[in-house]
Amino acid sequence: MDNPATPMILAARLVAKEFAAPHAKAVDQDARFPIEAVTALKREKLLSAYVPAEFGGAGVGLTELVQIVEILARECASTAMIYAMHQIQVISIVRHAMDNPWYQNYLRELVQHQYLIASVTSEVGVGGEMRRSHCAVEVDGQRFKLVKDATTISYGAQADDLLVTARRNPDAAHSDQSLILVRKADYTLEQKGGWDTMGMRGTCSPPFLMSSVGDVAQIIDVPFGDMSAQTVVPVSHLLWGGCWMGCAAAAVNKARAFVRGQARANPGTVPPTALRLAELVSMMQSLRTSVQACLTEYETLSVADDAAVGTLTSMGYSLKMNNLKIDATQALPNIVTKALSICGILGYKNDSKFSMSRHLRDAHSAAIMVGNDRILATNANLLLVLKDD
Amino acid sequence: MSKEQIRQVLKEHGKFSADIDSLADNADLYEAGMTSHASVNVMLALEDAFDLEFPDRMLKRSVFESINAIDAAIQELTA
Numbered sequence: 001m002d003n004p005a006t007p008m009i010l011a012a013r014l015v016a017k018e019f020a021a022p023h024a025k026a027v028d029q030d031a032r033f034p035i036e037a038v039t040a041l042k043r044e045k046l047l048s049a050y051v052p053a054e055f056g057g058a059g060v061g062l063t064e065l066v067q068i069v070e071i072l073a074r075e076c077a078s079t080a081m082i083y084a085m086h087q088i089q090v091i092s093i094v095r096h097a098m099d100n101p102w103y104q105n106y107l108r109e110l111v112q113h114q115y116l117i118a119s120v121t122s123e124v125g126v127g128g129e130m131r132r133s134h135c136a137v138e139v140d141g142q143r144f145k146l147v148k149d150a151t152t153i154s155y156g157a158q159a160d161d162l163l164v165t166a167r168r169n170p171d172a173a174h175s176d177q178s179l180i181l182v183r184k185a186d187y188t189l190e191q192k193g194g195w196d197t198m199g200m201r202g203t204c205s206p207p208f209l210m211s212s213v214g215d216v217a218q219i220i221d222v223p224f225g226d227m228s229a230q231t232v233v234p235v236s237h238l239l240w241g242g243c244w245m246g247c248a249a250a251a252v253n254k255a256r257a258f259v260r261g262q263a264r265a266n267p268g269t270v271p272p273t274a275l276r277l278a279e280l281v282s283m284m285q286s287l288r289t290s291v292q293a294c295l296t297e298y299e300t301l302s303v304a305d306d307a308a309v310g311t312l313t314s315m316g317y318s319l320k321m322n323n324l325k326i327d328a329t330q331a332l333p334n335i336v337t338k339a340l341s342i343c344g345i346l347g348y349k350n351d352s353k354f355s356m357s358r359h360l361r362d363a364h365s366a367a368i369m370v371g372n373d374r375i376l377a378t379n380a381n382l383l384l385v386l387k388d389d
Numbered sequence: 390m391s392k393e394q395i396r397q398v399l400k401e402h403g404k405f406s407a408d409i410d411s412l413a414d415n416a417d418l419y420e421a422g423m424t425s426h427a428s429v430n431v432m433l434a435l436e437d438a439f440d441l442e443f444p445d446r447m448l449k450r451s452v453f454e455s456i457n458a459i460d461a462a463i464q465e466l467t468a
Contacts, residue, residue, distance in 0.1 A: 131424065173406055173422025225419050229450060314449040378425070385432045389445050 008060050011044035012068040016075040024076035024202075028358045031201035033158045037072070037079040042114035046083070048107075050090050055104065056111035062091070062235065062302075063295055066242035073246020074253075077362040078202025080246055082116075082155055084239035085203075089117040089163045091235050092179065093220075095302075096227045102217035106181065117181075118159035120210060122151040128374060131228060132174045136167035139216055146180060147211045149192075154205040157191065160184050162210065165224055177224035180214070187212035199361030200369065229313045234298050237325045241291035244332045244366055251339035251359045252284050258343045258354050273342045280338045287331045294324045315382045322375045329366035336363045391439070395459050398438055399423075402430040414456040428453050435459065441466045 019040035027034045041047055050065060051057025065087050073080030090110070097103040109115070126132040128151075135148040146166055153162070161183050168178045192207040220227075255277055262271040301312050311317050340347040340356040347356040392414060400409045403418070404427040412421055423431070431453065436442055441463070443452075452462050 168420075173420070175422055175424045176420050223420065226450070309449070309451040311449075313451065314445070316445050316448065381426055381429050385429055385436070385443065385448060387442065387445055 006060070006064060008046060008049050008058050008064060009067060009071070011046055012071045015040040015044055015046065016071050016079075020072055020079045021075035024079075024358070027076060027078055027202035028361075031196060031204070033155060033204045034076055034079040034082070034202045035158075037076060038082065038116065038158070041079075041083060042116070045111070045114065047086060047114045047116060048090070048111040050087055050094060051107050051111055052094065055107045057107070062238060062299060066238055066291070066295060069239055069242030070246035070249065073243045074250045076202065077243060077247045077359075078200055080243045081200055081203050081240075084236075084243050085119055085154055086117050087239055088232060088236050089119055092163065092227055092231055093181070095231050096179075096222045097220045100217065100221065102215065103181075103220075113160075115160035116155065116158065117161050117163055118153055118155050120148055120150050120153050120156075120162050120164040122153070124149040124151055124207075126174075128371065130165070130232075131177070131225065133165050133167045133177050134174070136170040136172060137178060137180060137219060138170060139219075142216055143213060144180070144216055144219065145213050146182070147209070149207075149209050151207050152205045153189070153208045153210070154203045156189055156206070156208045156210075157204060162187060162212070164210070164212070168223075175225065179220045179222075179224045179227060181218050181220075182210075182212040182214050183218075186214050198364060199358070200365040201361075226308070226313075229318065230302070230307060233318065234294075234302075234312070234321050237321050238291065238295050238298060240366070241295070241324065241328055244328050244363075245288055245291060247359055247362055247366075248284055248287055248332055248335040251336040251356055251363075252280055254347070254354050254356070255280055255339040255342040258346065276338065276342045280335065280342065283331060283335050283338065287328055287335065290324055290327060294321065315386055316388075319379055319382050319386060322379050325370070326367075326372050326375055326379075329372060332366050333360065333363045336360045391463060392456055392460050394438055395435070395456050395463075398431060398434045399456070402434045403427055404430075412456070414460075416456070417454055418456075419450070419454060423453075435463070439463055439467065 015037055020037040023034060023036050048057040049060045053059040069080050069084045072083055093103055121130045123134055125134050138145045148164060161181055164180050164182060165177045166180060168176050188211050190209040192209055195204050195206040259271060259273045259277045262273060304310055336356055336359045343354040346352040346354040349355060350357050396409055403423050406422050432443055447462055453459055
């Protein structure tokens with residue numbers, strides 16, 4: 001994709017080439033945090049890219065963030081996923097907590113220190129449902145206490161701060177949630193397991209028991225349910241879409257290079273693999289088109305006057321975003337598998353420059369880590385009342 | 390009258406932990422524990438009870454956030 005070369009895009013390309021690519025293999029092999037790339041993202045001020053200029057950030061839009069994620073994912077999908085997950089947290093704060101002086105101050109600090117924010121939505125006993133919590137905020141005067149038994153916290157050990165979902169208070173219903181930012185100095189994490197997965201190994205997402213305290217100002221006023229529908233869900237799927245596009249593009253580019261090599265070896269003929277490449281590029285185009293269409297629609301809807309009560313919060317819209325997630329994450333492993341078949345044994349070998357191993361393993365995370373079956377079950381439920389009129 | 394019927398539907402299909410009778414007509418049903426999944430069942434039961442169909446434009450959080458909001462939607466559809 002021809003990205004307009006804005007300063008943030010240029011910085012992302014630099015980080016991808018110089019700091020993500022050289023370590024991607026080691027990050028994958030050792031399931032270790034991509035520290036070089038994330039340090040470079042901080043140095044280039046990419047962690048605050050979305051923060052509005054009035055608070056010192058670059059004030060870029062979601063479309064540009066999706067491009068940045070794709071650029072990173074072409075070299076190291078784990079780095080891209082970490083960046084995407086961090087941005088979901090920043091966007092949630094910017095969109096829903098900006099009238100809170102504590103958060104205004106926090107954003108200024110984030111720009112200065114480039115804090116990496118991890119998300120804590122998973123919890124033992126809620127079965128992966130982001131919109132349910134067992135743990136509850138316990139408020140005592142100006143202070144709160146919060147303990148959460150999380151089944152997974154991506155880059156939990158490497159994050160600076162955490163954004164946590166919890167029930168609004170100990171009497172609240174499971175679905176009546178708040179979102180709370182807790183600071184590094186105010187929480188402890190006890191690691192309860194490992195992270196030895198097929199793919200996305202660099203995201204380092206083991207289970208943790210989190211205990212935290214803080215000031216009540218850190219509890220965001222807007223109910224998490226509203227934030228989830230308007231921002232967290234659509235923005236997640238779009239930023240992850242950037243990650244999937246980058247992962248797919250990396251595989252497609254290897255296949256392209258392979259086919260070109262064959263063509264050069266036998267000038268004047270079109271190698272049989274070129275036909276497969278033509279199919280592959282068409283699959284890639286479909287993936288790109290569906291992410292782009294949803295991105296354009298979201299950018300329009302999210303700035304509309306009725307964003308809080310309009311189309312964004314409708315069932316029809318959540319069905320559409322869920323379908324994007326399902327279609328794109330089913331397409332991704334197919335694209336990489338096809339690229340693998342084009343490169344043949346050289347794609348299968350781990351020590352070849354056409355190796356597809358990491359891309360294929362990373363690609364499978366997309367349908368698994370946020371389970372497509374759960375999303376399909378939600379859609380099945382919505383379709384009981386949706387009429388598509 | 391219709392608010393009583395709405396209350397009855399919520400009681401049967403809303404899966405609330407709290408007592409529906411203690412909820413005010415303008416209380417936030419999502420805050421009271423209505424999940425997205427339960428809200429679909431509520432919508433289906435309302436369509437059945439009032440013999441109507443909610444058009445897709447009405448299938449959004451704000452339309453089902455309180456007994457008053459549901460009542461207003463039903464009034465609009467049956468007017």
